Amino acid sequence: MKSPVRAIILGYGIRGRAYAAYAKTHPEDFIIAGLADPVAEFPADIDCPTWKSWEDALDSGTPADAVIIALPDALHMDVCIKALERGFHVLLEKPIGCSWAECQAVRDAQIRTRRLVLTGYVLRFAPFYKKLREVITSGVIGDLTSVHHLSAISYGKASHAYCRGNWSVESHGTGMLVNKCTHDFDLIEWWTRGRKCKKISSFGSLYHWRPENKPEGAADRCKDCPQAVREKCAFDAYKIYYDSTELRYHFPDESDEAMLKMIETSPYGRCVYACGNDSVDHQTVLMEYEGGLTIILEMESYSQRRNRVTHFYGTRGEIVADEHQIEIKPFLGDSTTIIPAQTGHHGGGDREIMTEFVKLVRDASPERFTKILDAALESHRIAFLAEESRYTGKTILE
Ligand SMILES: NC(=O)c1ccc[n+]([C@@H]2O[C@H](COP(=O)([O-])OP(=O)(O)OC[C@H]3O[C@@H](n4cnc5c(N)ncnc54)[C@H](O)[C@@H]3O)[C@@H](O)[C@H]2O)c1
The missing domain is CATH 3.40.50.720 (NAD(P)-binding Rossmann-like Domain)
Incomplete structure (x- = not known):
């Protein structure tokens, strides 16, 4: 043993x-x-x-x-x-x-x-994504021609991490795309293994969580905000952390009392329009791969959804996957749906x-270690090139 x-x-x-x-x-x-x-x-x-x-x-x-x-x-x-x-x-x-x-x-x-x-x-270790990769590489939809991948963060989680929290200021570490979407680029690298990304364009900005969008009468912290203003605000910290339990796992003490204290004293109780944040809240990346495969990655904060939805188009059919089920729709033959079992955080990942x-x-x-790191680095390479495109307004050619 x-x-x-x-x-x-x-x-x-x-x-x-x-x-x-x-x-x-x-x-x-x-x-x-x-x-x-x-x-x-x-x-x-x-x-x-x-x-x-x-x-x-x-x-x-x-x-x-x-x-x-x-x-x-x-x-x-x-x-x-x-x-x-x-x-x-x-x-x-x-x-x-x-x-x-x-x-x-x-x-x-x-x-x-x-x-x-x-x-x-x-x-890539989660049973759902392992199954999805197995389906893609089985050839059931032929050669991939394009992929449309939506990474929907949900307005609650995005406000938590990328407006109020650790990744709100790009210069303090990495911005949204590198921090969050390297997961997505990593999946893309895995799905397209062996094909190199040749061209990248990216667009995105901080559209909404800006001081000029602060509602009239709103305070800098939710605890000081008039009830009438808070009622109309979906990003109100009390709604996100107290009324809902979804994001409480971010804190060691998940009790109601701890949430109230946290809202009063921590950065997570700040008004989303007064966080000094500059991280983007939406971004699109367009990529062209060797052989003509095209991929769109869309990252969105302003969504009810908190999942990834991917549409794969192939020469013999389509696959739609949403982190719950995988629908396989060949042009010839019957469609099937697979629902992989998932337990644990990140779907068991x-x-x-x-x-x-x-x-x-x-x-x-x-001998394997450098290959393992290189596969992970590819997602970073693409993410940094996408950021270069966003900053320069140019298509980046490799
Ligand atoms: N793989 C994923 O899905 C995933 C998800 C979330 C975060 N992350 C990454 O994980 C990392 C940690 O994120 P987190 O959400 O756990 O953040 P966190 O803030 O909850 O944890 C970071 C911890 O590091 C501690 N720390 C800071 N300076 C230290 C030091 N000098 N020595 C020892 N400890 C120190 C902090 O006190 C804190 O407890 C980040 O880089 C983040 O990008 C990955």
Whole structure:
């Protein structure tokens, strides 16, 4: 029997906690060797060293096979390179870096150290997306001619993360496209494996959550906003965090009392029109691939939906997938619908990526490691080129 993989978790926020959960369900495979976070409360029953910073954790000499980097975006490159240089395998939350140059620096370090860098692209490990890829690659709809992919974030989640929260200011890390849509670009890379994207154009802006759209009489924090104004505001923090429970998993304490306190005191209680945000709230990316395949990615904040809907067009039929069901519509023969079983966060992707991580660390075959990182880098390459197109107004040719 193989011994469990021991990993130090750097950053014990939402993602750190999600990966830590695997130790409870799979103790024979995965052990938490240490936890680092300056503010998080660590579980009382945890039996491992804890530190206030990632530096202290890496300097501690604590024996471990790997580290999991679930820190803010701006720290990813530095911490990943240092962890690799100390001989650890790494599960690195996306993005790999905040610029293409940072991503390249991580790649150089991976090649130098021959250690694993597995990026937190949980969706490709989720049973739904595994099934979808199987259907696409089965040839049932012939050659892909075009793909229309909608990444609908929902106005609640988008206001939380990209207006009030961590990714509201592009210069503090990465903007919406690189942070959120590298998941989408990663899926696209997986669906089109082997075909290179040759041309990219992108358009997008911060359309609505701007100071000039603040309703008359609105205050800078929802707690100070007149009831009559709040009633008409869909983005009112009380509606998003108190009336609804959908986003409470972002906070360690999900109780009503904690939500009220959080709305009164934290950045998540600010008026969406007074957050100093500059991240885009909608963006479209047009891509042309080798062989003429065209792909449209549309990212939208102002939606009731919080899912991805993808329409694949092929020479022999169509597929429509919406993270719940996969409809296969060949031009000849009957249509079918598949509903893959899904359990757990990210459709089971959080759990399955950990299973893969443990397997990769145990098998330790450095020949595969660079390929794994390169596949993840492709999504970043496209995302950064799309941003270049948005900033310059030009079509980027590769
Ligand atoms: N794969 C996914 O689907 C997915 C989803 C959400 C977020 N993410 C990524 O995961 C990362 C973390 O996001 P999150 O939502 O968990 O954020 P978070 O804010 O909940 O967690 C980050 C944690 O890092 C801690 N931290 C900050 N500086 C530190 C330091 N010097 N040393 C140790 N800890 C420190 C913070 O206190 C915080 O608890 C981000 O890069 C984000 O892009 C990935």
